[in-house]
Amino acid sequence: MTMSDPLADMFTRIRNSATARHEWVRVPTSNVKRAVAGVLRDEGFIAAVEEETEGARSYLRLRITYGEDRKAVLGGIRRVSKPGLRVYVNRREVPRVLGGLGIAILSTSQGVMSDREAWRRKIGGEVLCYVW
DSSP: OOOOOOOHHHHHHHHHHHHTTSEEEEEOHHHHHHHHHHHHHHHSSSEEEEEEEETTEEEEEEEEEETSSSSSSSEEEEEEEBTOOEEEGGGGGOSSSSTTTTEEEETTTTTTEEEEHHHHHHHOOEEEEEEE
């Protein structure tokens, strides 16, 4: 069985690992997943991103960031643009998540980036997910 939405699978794995208080989560790699993981790391939701290969397959190992109270910094992650319904925004419609407490991750013509970076560069794109 093929997976129709690999990004949603990645987000579910991260969400489940954070809820179960696992230190690491492993997801199959792709260029988009690598870019999304980089944004999550830059924004502080993930502590580290490592690549590992197992035979012909390659995986991303993501280290989840926890606060002083052993609660994950990542409170939630939600897929916005789905394979059946893509969600695009122009530069004036870049969403703010929880009044700026969370981030939106966008896929733009200049790469995958956070909502703040897209706002700074004055570009829009496809809204991949909300993270808070």
